[in-house]
Amino acid sequence: MKEQETRHDRLALRLSVIISRLMAGESLALRPLSEEFGVSLRTLQRDIQQRLLHLDIQHDGRCYRLRTNPLRDNLHRVFSFIPNTGIAKLLPGHNRHLLQLLTAESGIPPCIIGHAPLKSHDALSTFFCSLAQAISGQRCISLQADGREYSGLEPYRLIHSGEAWYLVACHSGSLCVFDLTTISAVSLSGEGYTHREEIIRLTTDDDFISSLPSFALTVSVLRRVSPLHISNVHASPGEHGTSSYAP
Numbered sequence: 001m002k003e004q005e006t007r008h009d010r011l012a013l014r015l016s017v018i019i020s021r022l023m024a025g026e027s028l029a030l031r032p033l034s035e036e037f038g039v040s041l042r043t044l045q046r047d048i049q050q051r052l053l054h055l056d057i058q059h060d061g062r063c064y065r066l067r068t069n070p071l072r073d074n075l076h077r078v079f080s081f082i083p084n085t086g087i088a089k090l091l092p093g094h095n096r097h098l099l100q101l102l103t104a105e106s107g108i109p110p111c112i113i114g115h116a117p118l119k120s121h122d123a124l125s126t127f128f129c130s131l132a133q134a135i136s137g138q139r140c141i142s143l144q145a146d147g148r149e150y151s152g153l154e155p156y157r158l159i160h161s162g163e164a165w166y167l168v169a170c171h172s173g174s175l176c177v178f179d180l181t182t183i184s185a186v187s188l189s190g191e192g193y194t195h196r197e198e199i200i201r202l203t204t205d206d207d208f209i210s211s212l213p214s215f216a217l218t219v220s221v222l223r224r225v226s227p228l229h230i231s232n233v234h235a236s237p238g239e240h241g242t243s244s245y246a247p
Helices: 002-023 030-037 041-051 070-084 096-102 124-137 197-202 206-214
Strands: 057-059 063-066 139-145 148-161 164-171 174-179 183-192 232-234 242-246
Touching: 002 030, 002 041, 002 063, 030 041, 124 139, 124 148, 124 164, 124 183, 148 183, 148 197, 148 206
Parallel strands: none
Antiparallel strands: 057 063, 139 148, 139 183, 148 164, 164 174, 174 242, 232 242
16 A cells, blocks of 8 residues: 555656646656656656646657647736736736736637827837837937937837827936837937936836826926936927936
8 A cells, every 4th residue: 555655656746747847848858757757668658648638748759848828828928018017007916817817819808908099100110119129128229309310319118108108218317208209210229328227217106107298297206316416307398399307
C-alpha cells in the first residue's frame, strides 16, 4: 500500500512539473525528462498523451508544447495594459475572471466605457504609433504643428483628455503640450534622452490631465516638478495649439 502511495506521489510530482513547464511556454523533449525523472520514454508518452489529454498539447516530432492560445498568452499583457493606460481607475476590480469576460469574442460585452468623440484628424493614425514608439524608446522627435517646426523634443506621454489626445514633451528644460489635431508631421531622430521621473509623475497627476484641454495648467500643479522650476505659463488654446512651460 505504501509503495503504491509512493508511486502515486511520484506520478503527481512528475505531472505537476510537466504541466508547469508547458504553461510557462517551454518545449519539452522526452529524453531529458526520462533522465530527470528516471522513467522510460514510453511512460512519459503515456503521461502526455493520456494523463494530460485535457491540455491542448502539440508535438512537432521532437518536442511537446502547448498549442498557441492568444487569449491565454496575452492575458498577462491585458493585466499590464489596464494600469499602464489608466483604465484601472475606471474599473471597480480587474481580476483574471473579469478580464476573461471583457476579452471574450462571443456574447454581449458586459462593460462599455463612454467618452466624448475624438476631434477629427485624418493624419492622427499615421503618426500616433510613431510618437508612442519614440516615448517607449526614449528618442527625440521633430514635428510640425500649425505650420511651425519643432525639433529636439523629448516626448513623455500621449494623454487622452476631453475630446482629444495630447503630446506632453520637454524641450530645453521647458514642458510643452501639443494638441495632436494640430500636428501634421512627425519624425524620429537618432538622438536619445533619459526620462525624468518628476515629469513622469506629473503626467499621471489627475489635475494635470484634466487641465490639458484648456491649455492653462495651474502653477500649483507645475511647481510639483521642482527641478524644472516652472513659474510661467505661456500660450493659449488658440496660439499654435501648444503650450510651453518655462523657467
